[in-house]
Amino acid sequence: MYDAPAPQLTEAELRALDAQYCSWGDTVHYLAQPKFFETCEGSYMYDAEGRAYLDLQMWYSTVNFGYRNPRLNAVAHHQLDTLPQIASSHLHREKVELAALIARDAEAKFGAKGRVHFNVGGAQAVEDSLKLVRNASGGKSRMLAFQGSYHGRTLGASSITSSYRYRRRYGHFGDRAHFVEFPYAFRGPKGMSKEEYGEKIVADFARLFESEFHGAYDLKAQESEFAAFYVEPVQGTGGYVVPPLNFFKNLKAVLDQYGIMLAVDEVQMGMYRTGKLWAIEHFGVQPDVMIFGKSVTNGLNPLSGIWAKEAFINPTVFPPGSTHSTFNANPMGTSVALETLRMAMDSDYERSVPEKGAHFLEGLKDLQKRWPQIGDVDGLGLALRCELCETDGFTPDKALMDRMVAEGLKGDLDVDGKKMGLILNVGGYHKNVITLAPSLNITYEEIDLALKLLDTLLRRCVTT
Numbered sequence: 001m002y003d004a005p006a007p008q009l010t011e012a013e014l015r016a017l018d019a020q021y022c023s024w025g026d027t028v029h030y031l032a033q034p035k036f037f038e039t040c041e042g043s044y045m046y047d048a049e050g051r052a053y054l055d056l057q058m059w060y061s062t063v064n065f066g067y068r069n070p071r072l073n074a075v076a077h078h079q080l081d082t083l084p085q086i087a088s089s090h091l092h093r094e095k096v097e098l099a100a101l102i103a104r105d106a107e108a109k110f111g112a113k114g115r116v117h118f119n120v121g122g123a124q125a126v127e128d129s130l131k132l133v134r135n136a137s138g139g140k141s142r143m144l145a146f147q148g149s150y151h152g153r154t155l156g157a158s159s160i161t162s163s164y165r166y167r168r169r170y171g172h173f174g175d176r177a178h179f180v181e182f183p184y185a186f187r188g189p190k191g192m193s194k195e196e197y198g199e200k201i202v203a204d205f206a207r208l209f210e211s212e213f214h215g216a217y218d219l220k221a222q223e224s225e226f227a228a229f230y231v232e233p234v235q236g237t238g239g240y241v242v243p244p245l246n247f248f249k250n251l252k253a254v255l256d257q258y259g260i261m262l263a264v265d266e267v268q269m270g271m272y273r274t275g276k277l278w279a280i281e282h283f284g285v286q287p288d289v290m291i292f293g294k295s296v297t298n299g300l301n302p303l304s305g306i307w308a309k310e311a312f313i314n315p316t317v318f319p320p321g322s323t324h325s326t327f328n329a330n331p332m333g334t335s336v337a338l339e340t341l342r343m344a345m346d347s348d349y350e351r352s353v354p355e356k357g358a359h360f361l362e363g364l365k366d367l368q369k370r371w372p373q374i375g376d377v378d379g380l381g382l383a384l385r386c387e388l389c390e391t392d393g394f395t396p397d398k399a400l401m402d403r404m405v406a407e408g409l410k411g412d413l414d415v416d417g418k419k420m421g422l423i424l425n426v427g428g429y430h431k432n433v434i435t436l437a438p439s440l441n442i443t444y445e446e447i448d449l450a451l452k453l454l455d456t457l458l459r460r461c462v463t464t
């Protein structure tokens, strides 16, 4: 047994060390003083005083199945005691079973044989997919992606991520993607339905291929300049923006016409966040490549990966060593991921997530009726958005968002005679969207508590 030593340093001393020795480049410092936490369980984080903070973002949708999920933690303990380390020149049972489980499920859903390839982080898997689509397209390095997209911050992933903030100072490797407008209906053209807006975007996109002078297509050779279109089925960092349900079908028809692959990034919206294993299942299209990560291990040990159609990933075209990295199919990650998928597939998340999501969204709509500062609420399953604005209900109010994040972390919100905190994540094109990604195991009581805490926070943070 390991007896953890008693803490030697005070919080102030740790902060001083952080300021002196920690790079902040690997963090997301929204606050001048980020908070220390001691423990976590279910939907809650706890500070040193044992105060509970209801978490509505779960490590950016990485802990979909609740903090310290007993079944998944038990697998991690077992793997630690049996085969925690193994070089990737050898095989282990869990890696093979996990790949087969994902590939068979994809074959049943998308009607295509394929294979699975592992790595450790979302951005690394995106990098691997970039190599794969470049190779499969005969070396094309130009990609399409959406405005509002997020695919990671390595140099390659930055080149297909819309925000220039991540490229300023550092540049990027490879060609920067061509960024296409996404049907973000709340800020779209007036007098158009969500569906019409999506259709307009696809029609405008298709015009790119009408003439070689539009910069995308050689009509004589019948060849496009682009290898793949990278899409998030529901935009994550972009603010949990849900496109119309016919959008990707229309887009895919254009991609098929011009020989462009569809690469679906499920890193944030996969693993039942939207009520389906993969969010793209809502939209009736088949990906050529799919990328997953985050909650595939419930955040226990890093694991990510890609699934691709056989023609693009078989060992003849994508041979051993194509993207090898030491930790890629690490046994701690693959064993936990295998159990996570088995657990999730055996559960009734396809029913419970939409039901809980509908209850949460109804509560957000009630809040919206009372708070003109809530410009938009929407969601798919338990991926929900709440867009904060000025009293006109439209002008983005990032300052209000920042105040709510900071006040929630103080842990002094009064509810039913108790003091609590609330953990929120910031997203959106204007950094004014609460992107809500609660545990998929959240109870109805906890959803009602979340709504109460949001109301209390708004009362405290709205300045009139």
Ligand code: PMP
Pocket: 060, 121, 122, 123, 124, 126, 150, 151, 152, 153, 232, 236, 237, 265, 266, 267, 268, 269, 293, 294
């Ligand atoms: N793709 C999407 C859709 C994401 O949301 C993220 C992370 N937020 C990534 C890729 C990158 O994953 P990671 O942070 O694990 O590199």
